[in-house]
Amino acid sequence: MAEQALSNENTLTEGFAGIAEDWSADKQAFHVPWGKAMMWIFLLSDTFIFSCFLTGYMHVRMNTTVAWPFPSEVFALTVFGAHIPLILIAIMTFILISSSGTMAMAVNFGYRKNRKVTAALMAATALFGLSFVGMQAFEWTKLIEEGVRPWGNPFGAAQFGSAFFMITGFHGLHVSIGVIYLSVVAFKVYRGDFDRADNYEAVEIAGLYWHFVDLVWVFIFAFFYLW
Amino acid sequence: MAYVALADREQELSHPHSFLTKYIWSQDHKVIAIQYGLTAIAVGVVALILSVMMRLQLGFPDTFSLIHPSEYYQFVTMHGMIMVIYLLTALFLGGFGNYLIPLMVGARDMVFPYLNMLSYWFYLVSVIILMSSFFVTGGPTGAGWTLYPPQAIMQGTPGADAGIILMLVSLAVFIIAFTMGGLNYVTTVLQARTRGMTLMRMPLSVWGIFTATVLGLLAFPALLVSAIMMAFDKILGTSFFMPAIISLGEQTEYMGGSPVLFQHLFWFFGHPEVYIVALPAFGIVSDLLSTHARKNIFGYRMMVWAIVGIGGLSFIVWAHHMYVSGMNPYFGFFFATTTLIIAVPTAIKVYNWVLTLWQGDIHLTVPMLFAIAFIFTFIHGGLTGIFLGNVVVDLPLSDTYFVIAHFHMVMGVSPILVVFGAIYHWYPKMTGRMYNERLGQAHFWMTFLGTYSIYLPMHYLGFLGVPRRYYAYEGIEFIPQSAIELNAAITIAAIIVALTQIIFFVNMTWSLFKGKKADPNPWGSASLEWQTPDTPPIHGNWGPELPTVYRWAYDYSVPGADKDFISQDTAPSDTAPETNT
Ligand code: HEM
Numbered sequence A: 001m002a003e004q005a006l007s008n009e010n011t012l013t014e015g016f017a018g019i020a021e022d023w024s025a026d027k028q029a030f031h032v033p034w035g036k037a038m039m040w041i042f043l044l045s046d047t048f049i050f051s052c053f054l055t056g057y058m059h060v061r062m063n064t065t066v067a068w069p070f071p072s073e074v075f076a077l078t079v080f081g082a083h084i085p086l087i088l089i090a091i092m093t094f095i096l097i098s099s100s101g102t103m104a105m106a107v108n109f110g111y112r113k114n115r116k117v118t119a120a121l122m123a124a125t126a127l128f129g130l131s132f133v134g135m136q137a138f139e140w141t142k143l144i145e146e147g148v149r150p151w152g153n154p155f156g157a158a159q160f161g162s163a164f165f166m167i168t169g170f171h172g173l174h175v176s177i178g179v180i181y182l183s184v185v186a187f188k189v190y191r192g193d194f195d196r197a198d199n200y201e202a203v204e205i206a207g208l209y210w211h212f213v214d215l216v217w218v219f220i221f222a223f224f225y226l227w
Numbered sequence B: 001m002a003y004v005a006l007a008d009r010e011q012e013l014s015h016p017h018s019f020l021t022k023y024i025w026s027q028d029h030k031v032i033a034i035q036y037g038l039t040a041i042a043v044g045v046v047a048l049i050l051s052v053m054m055r056l057q058l059g060f061p062d063t064f065s066l067i068h069p070s071e072y073y074q075f076v077t078m079h080g081m082i083m084v085i086y087l088l089t090a091l092f093l094g095g096f097g098n099y100l101i102p103l104m105v106g107a108r109d110m111v112f113p114y115l116n117m118l119s120y121w122f123y124l125v126s127v128i129i130l131m132s133s134f135f136v137t138g139g140p141t142g143a144g145w146t147l148y149p150p151q152a153i154m155q156g157t158p159g160a161d162a163g164i165i166l167m168l169v170s171l172a173v174f175i176i177a178f179t180m181g182g183l184n185y186v187t188t189v190l191q192a193r194t195r196g197m198t199l200m201r202m203p204l205s206v207w208g209i210f211t212a213t214v215l216g217l218l219a220f221p222a223l224l225v226s227a228i229m230m231a232f233d234k235i236l237g238t239s240f241f242m243p244a245i246i247s248l249g250e251q252t253e254y255m256g257g258s259p260v261l262f263q264h265l266f267w268f269f270g271h272p273e274v275y276i277v278a279l280p281a282f283g284i285v286s287d288l289l290s291t292h293a294r295k296n297i298f299g300y301r302m303m304v305w306a307i308v309g310i311g312g313l314s315f316i317v318w319a320h321h322m323y324v325s326g327m328n329p330y331f332g333f334f335f336a337t338t339t340l341i342i343a344v345p346t347a348i349k350v351y352n353w354v355l356t357l358w359q360g361d362i363h364l365t366v367p368m369l370f371a372i373a374f375i376f377t378f379i380h381g382g383l384t385g386i387f388l389g390n391v392v393v394d395l396p397l398s399d400t401y402f403v404i405a406h407f408h409m410v411m412g413v414s415p416i417l418v419v420f421g422a423i424y425h426w427y428p429k430m431t432g433r434m435y436n437e438r439l440g441q442a443h444f445w446m447t448f449l450g451t452y453s454i455y456l457p458m459h460y461l462g463f464l465g466v467p468r469r470y471y472a473y474e475g476i477e478f479i480p481q482s483a484i485e486l487n488a489a490i491t492i493a494a495i496i497v498a499l500t501q502i503i504f505f506v507n508m509t510w511s512l513f514k515g516k517k518a519d520p521n522p523w524g525s526a527s528l529e530w531q532t533p534d535t536p537p538i539h540g541n542w543g544p545e546l547p548t549v550y551r552w553a554y555d556y557s558v559p560g561a562d563k564d565f566i567s568q569d570t571a572p573s574d575t576a577p578e579t580n581t
């Protein structure tokens, strides 16, 4: 046992035996860098935050005394005279999902140590994120102009506005932080920091965060706009 | 890309030079631990003083009119919140977690020292915000530590203006601080152990702190969310938790919210929180018992699984705090069942502690006394918990002094006894000096017997139906005169216990300068933190090379070995054959 524990090789066993072996090994439980492990754990914790928000929202929605506004009406937009429900949010969702695509490509080019393309793709991701936040600001303005406030709105239950601003706001904050975070990492990539360290881990870690923020959006979208 | 583990790779450490970077803006986990510990103990003293003020009011309502009814509520609230979160959570995880994890798993520091430092400073900010609420108009919130809406944010509750907002902000900042620290603790345990330190060779202290941190990372989100929602209700006038309600004769603007939602969110955090302070205590006490009884811990694997199992179960019992909130009776049945199931792993742990002592070579040192006392108070509080876990028994006892007695026994006195035991136990390592044995013994006996005389009579008061969170009891018919006199006796005991702590502080301060120089390993402990080349350990903990671990942390009194313990870093060939398989 002692000798076995001393060996430094990361021999990989498949399947359940492999899991058990990893967990009972010394030094580390997962064969990933510290930063990545930490990001995973953070995201797990963040998942609980969003789950609490969404369960809270569902709970108030099912318990209000006044009827809940009809989302596809409230979130409709009149474009060129046509009244299209959920159009803005569909575009926003599309943009955010596309940004996950560019992010995944950035990670891929990071693996290949392609400095310029990685930086460009990350910058594109950040720009997508920025346009998402911009459209969200537009959506907020529109709703505020129509009289939707956290404490009440003309369409129905007051909790609609409360939950809407709170949850999309909290998610929008995540996206905004993500945009800053991605820009910083993209800049470092461009400057060649990771070439010198011969290590593009940071790109992948930023990617994890970004994909998470995307995934959360899918849930918010489903529970808030489609329900 | 092949990943190189910590043990095989050079770690960059910060190299502080000035006093400021060494002791104030330090990134060394040991300094951060001590900063956390001292801050936590300082707020703990505030909470203790508050409790004495409350007791004076309850024991001698006419003699001491120190506080008014609204202040009583504020003190109850601040006392409860500080004790649970700002003292115990911070001390066990930020204090002991920081100090012990890297030393016990054989790392040079936490994985992200800078984040670790930030964690402490955020914690300090949260404490300052909390304390500032004593000085704003209206004072701190008097909503009770559970902060139940609607009353928490309605006019008429003390501190309903600034106090409650400061409380919510402080909690949010605390949660950020905890998250930064907690990510570090978990990642360090999972990813930065030294050569040979498998998960199943870690001392139980690390297991307890690790599991508690995981619980914290998953439970604090619920508190954060409820704090945000309540702040919105208060500041923006939303109605998440607020039903239509008449306040001071006027219809408020609130409408259609759900107070029960807050209770669910709060207790989804609140119950795991109990285990956030209990699991580190479980772990530490196991190590104290084993070391000072010179015997290996009984059923190590079972202990680990019990810690993990209790941690998991603690997420599905929360509504046992809500039996009187008007839940569907089937929910009550479910939560009573899960609550009683959690008693099984808990009981396993208690049996194992007792069996560890069985036929051990027990040294009644001060840490050992505290550890043994913990077994008493914990069994006591655990048994009353089984009463309260049953719906029919809980209904009449709910919100009486029986509940006060129960949770003070199980999550007040028990963890605090372990905190004291742990401080005495690791004091020689942290300071390089021994504490004064006599003062330590005096401190122990007065604290132990004193707290028992505070809380034992409270069970009886609870059976009489004496309600909790009351400022005075005169003129309530069903409360007999004898109960009022009992209250006076409890207050005297509380004052004695509070004053006893002066002995502790004197001992700690005096020994810091004048104490006997300590041996590097005065208890003959097998775990890694005692094997550091320097005492107190210096920045970087280990000399040029990290230690290699060959065995578990409990090789005491191994037959055939030359000493009565074999340290974890002793290679098998050096002494008797390895015992852990
Ligand atoms: C000598 C030590 C202590 C004394 C004398 C003491 C005394 C008190 C008193 C008088 C109350 C108010 C009872 C009421 O009117 O409802 C109280 C409540 C409470 N105490 Fe302690 N206590 C002590 C230590 C602790 C510790 C170590 C904890 C840590 C868990 C703790 C946690 C609480 C909590 C959570 C409450 C409930 C607050 C509320 O109702 O909102 N106490 N304590």
Ligand SMILES: [Cu+2]
Pocket: B270, B271, B274, B317, B318, B320, B321
């Ligand atoms: Cu509970």
